[in-house]
Amino acid sequence: MSAPMTVPEGPVSARTWVAVAAGMLGAFMAVLDIQITNSSLRDILGALNATQEEGSWISTAYLVAEIIVIPLTALLTRTFGMRGYMMGTTGLFLVFSTLCAAAWNLESMILFRMMQGFTGGALIPMAMTLVMAKLPPSKRAAGMAIFGLTATLAPSMGPTLGGYLSELYGWPSIFYINWVPGLLLIAGVAWGLDPEERKLKELLNADWLGIAFMALGLGCLTIFLEEGNSKDWFESGFIIAFAGLSLVGLLGWVVTSAMRPNPFVNLGLFAQRNFLVASALAAVMGMGLYGSSFLLPLYLGQIAGYSPMQIGEVIMWAGLPQLFIMPFAAKLSMKVDNRILCSIGLGLFGVSCIMNGYMDASTGYDQLLLSQVVRALGQPFVMLTLSNFAMNGISPKDTPSASSLFNMIRNLGGSIGIALLATQLTQREHFHSARLGEAVNGFSAATQLRLDQLTQNFISKGFDPVTASDKALKAIDGIVRRESFVMAYNDGFLIVGAILLSCILILWLSDKVKSPSGGGAGAH
Numbered sequence: 001m002s003a004p005m006t007v008p009e010g011p012v013s014a015r016t017w018v019a020v021a022a023g024m025l026g027a028f029m030a031v032l033d034i035q036i037t038n039s040s041l042r043d044i045l046g047a048l049n050a051t052q053e054e055g056s057w058i059s060t061a062y063l064v065a066e067i068i069v070i071p072l073t074a075l076l077t078r079t080f081g082m083r084g085y086m087m088g089t090t091g092l093f094l095v096f097s098t099l100c101a102a103a104w105n106l107e108s109m110i111l112f113r114m115m116q117g118f119t120g121g122a123l124i125p126m127a128m129t130l131v132m133a134k135l136p137p138s139k140r141a142a143g144m145a146i147f148g149l150t151a152t153l154a155p156s157m158g159p160t161l162g163g164y165l166s167e168l169y170g171w172p173s174i175f176y177i178n179w180v181p182g183l184l185l186i187a188g189v190a191w192g193l194d195p196e197e198r199k200l201k202e203l204l205n206a207d208w209l210g211i212a213f214m215a216l217g218l219g220c221l222t223i224f225l226e227e228g229n230s231k232d233w234f235e236s237g238f239i240i241a242f243a244g245l246s247l248v249g250l251l252g253w254v255v256t257s258a259m260r261p262n263p264f265v266n267l268g269l270f271a272q273r274n275f276l277v278a279s280a281l282a283a284v285m286g287m288g289l290y291g292s293s294f295l296l297p298l299y300l301g302q303i304a305g306y307s308p309m310q311i312g313e314v315i316m317w318a319g320l321p322q323l324f325i326m327p328f329a330a331k332l333s334m335k336v337d338n339r340i341l342c343s344i345g346l347g348l349f350g351v352s353c354i355m356n357g358y359m360d361a362s363t364g365y366d367q368l369l370l371s372q373v374v375r376a377l378g379q380p381f382v383m384l385t386l387s388n389f390a391m392n393g394i395s396p397k398d399t400p401s402a403s404s405l406f407n408m409i410r411n412l413g414g415s416i417g418i419a420l421l422a423t424q425l426t427q428r429e430h431f432h433s434a435r436l437g438e439a440v441n442g443f444s445a446a447t448q449l450r451l452d453q454l455t456q457n458f459i460s461k462g463f464d465p466v467t468a469s470d471k472a473l474k475a476i477d478g479i480v481r482r483e484s485f486v487m488a489y490n491d492g493f494l495i496v497g498a499i500l501l502s503c504i505l506i507l508w509l510s511d512k513v514k515s516p517s518g519g520g521a522g523a524h
Contacts, residue, residue, distance in 0.1 A: 016134050019192025020143055022185045023130040026090060026123030028150040029181045033097075033120060034062060034414075035158035035293065036174050037113075040166035040308070047171065050106040053230055057106075060226040061114040063415060066121030067218045070408040072211065073122045074400035075264040077129070079203055081196025086126055086189045093119040094182040101172035123185075124150075124411075128403040132391055134193075141384075144391075145330035148383030149322060151410065155293045156319040163308025207264050210256035214265075217249025221412070225419040229426065266401040269394070275402065277510040278389035279409045281342075284503050285382055286413025287420070288349055291496050292375065293318075294418045295425075296356070296368075299489045303482065304364050314365050317372035318379075326380045333384055337512050342385035343504045348378025353497030357490045361482055389510055421492050428491045432484035 037044060037058055045055045077085050096116040103109035127150065131143030165173040224242040231239050257263040269275050293315065300306040300314060332341060352375035356368070390406045391399070458468035 012135060012139055015192045017192075018188045020127075020130050020134060020146075022188025022192060023086070023123070023127040024146050024150055025181045025188070026086065026120075026185045027127035027147065028154050029178060029185070030066070030093075030120040030123040031150060031154035032158045032161065033116065033178070034059070034066070035155060035290075036162040038159050038162060038297070040162050040171040040174055043166055043171040044109070048103065048106045048109055054106055056227065056230060057110050058113055060223060061110045062117035063226060063411070064219045064222045065114045065117030066124075067222050067408060067411055067415075068215045069118050069121040070125055070411065071214055071218070071265045071404045073125045073129075073404045075202065075206055075211075076122065077126070077400055078199060080198055082126070082130070082133070083189055083193035083195055084198065085122070086193075087186050089119045089122050090182050090185050090189075093123075094179055097175045097178040097182075101175035125400070125403040125407045128387065128391075128407065129400050132394075132399045132403070133396070140391075141330045141333050141388075142327075144387040145326045145333075145380070145384050148329075148380055148387060149326050151383050152289060152379040153319045153322055155289045155414075156315050159293065159297050159308070160312030160315050160319075163312045167307070167309050207256060207260050207262075210253055210260065211264055213249050213252030213256055215249070217246050217251075217253050218408070218412075220246035220249060222415055225415040228419055229422040233423070265404055266398050267405070269398060269402055269405060272393065274389050274392050274510045275394070275406075277506060278386050279406055281346075281382075281503055281507060282386050282390070282406055282410040283413030283416070284499060285386060286410040286415075287417030288353070288496055288500050289379070289417075290414030291417035291421050292353060292356075292493070294421060295489055295492050295496075298425075299359065299486075300364075303361055303486055303489070306364075310365075314368050314372065317369055318375045321373055321376035322380050325377055326384070329380045329384050333388060338385040338388050339507055339510065339512065341381045342389075342507055345378045345381025345383075345385065346500050346504050346507070348374055349382060350378075350497045350500035352378065353493045353500065357494035357497060359486060359490055359493075361486050392511075417496070421496070424492055424495065425485075425488050428488035429484050432487040433480060436480045436484055 041052075041055050041058070044058065045052065076089075079085070080088065093116060096112050096119060099112040100109060100116055103112055128144075128147050131140055131147055135143045161177075162174050165171075165177060220242045224239060224246055227242075228239050233239055234243075254267060257265075257267045270279065296315060297311045300311045301308075306314070329341065352371045355371035355374065359367070387406070391402060394402045455465070455468045455471075458471045459465060463471065
């Protein structure tokens with residue numbers, strides 16, 4: 001069925017397009033900031049005198065706050081109006097970005113990153129809501145295409161931009177850079193949207209118990225996922241506690257939501273088949289997006305020994321071609337059953353991950369270029385069509401709720417994907433190391449020959465026989481470790497590829513959808 005129209009067909013004013021573009025800039029900036037610290041983490045930790053394990057909280061704090069504020073966006077938009085809320089939250093985001101750059105110790109950095117996530121997270125669903133609320137149906141395909149770009153481009157550009165800025169201007173610049181899109185966003189929204197009346201009584205009547213349960217559930221779930229691998233999952237009392245708290249919070253949120261006539265976000269949308277299928281696939285897309293942009297930089301840094309800037313040059317090929325594909329995808333989405341387009345996108349994305357599942361220790365820029373381009377061809381088709389599925393048949397009053405829940409699920413999928421892949425990487429490295437260790441032993445003629453060759457090589461460089469023999473053993477051990485890591489990375493990519501390809505079947509449980517193409521035609 002068609003979504004009831006809020007905007008009549010007709011030409012779209014320049015003001016509206018500027019407001020929509022400003023919203024997209026905000027979503028891009030908020031998603032970009034999730035991972036922008038990753039490639040600069042070593043420099044940040046050095047400046048703050050923190051360990052690698054403590055440093056993981058710099059990303060976790062941002063993610064926790066962002067995942068909590070996304071479902072609150074509908075309530076806060078009703079309270080402050082779209083224009084007021086977007087300008088206010090962006091202004092605060094810029095303040096906290098500046099404080100992150102000026103952080104004096106780890107605790108202050110974690111606090112400011114959390115506040116940065118809380119103020120920036122709202123910008124992600126707001127961009128999608130703007131498309132639905134301000135554009136007529138025939139222009140929504142273009143709007144959703146640009147929104148899809150923010151979701152797929154930003155994860156691949158985050159580490160690239162972070163590494164580039166850190167190398168040239170030092171790590172604080174990754175936070176100062178937010179002022180450029182931030183001020184453009186405030187100016188665009190101020191000009192493009194009309195002021196709305198504030199309804200502060202919405203806050204008084206809000207379901208604060210449900211909000212508390214939601215914050216507890218999503219916050220603890222994110223901490224459980226982000227910190228689980230480093231703390232060995234259920235071997236840690238800390239992780240068990242957070243798993244229990246997340247369960248209590250999420251169940252409490254569902255129960256309180258069901259008991260209220262007007263919950264702060266409408267969880268009943270999950271009863272709509274298209275929305276449920278789109279959300280499930282958004283979680284998988286999050287796993288694929290964040291999982292692949294977690295594995296590849298790690299492989300290139302650890303195995304190939306690339307600098308952050310070199311890593312960025314490889315990863316940008318998963319981003320740049322999307323700029324040219326997205327307009328083509330938007331046009332096709334009006335003419336072709338979106339299930340077909342999404343299947344093609346999932347297929348290309350899945351195949352690109354499987355192409356990365358056969359790397360060796362010498363794999364670098366040249367060998368990875370084709371798989372990155374294939375990934376870039378597939379991702380726009382998936383994000384655009386999933387947005388169409390999610391918003392098909394959603395009434396205007398539920399649009400902010402649908403946008404919030406869809407984006408929340410995608411972000412959660414990203415956290416789940418990274419948690420699973422980090423754990424899989426550790427376990428499969430141990431597995432391959434043990435298997436290779438069985439093959440590479442002192443009784444093997446090939447191993448003995450290689451040890452003799454390496455020992456002679458070290459003796460020729462001036463080492464005494466005992467030291468040379470010791471160095472040869474260490475070199476063999478290093479090769480075994482390296483090869484077992486390469487195999488573990490390959491396993492990770494094959495798992496992501498298999499999950500993406502298997503989701504093509506789930507997709508066909510949804511109804512046929514096309515983007516509206518004008519003349520008042522809704523989605524089918």
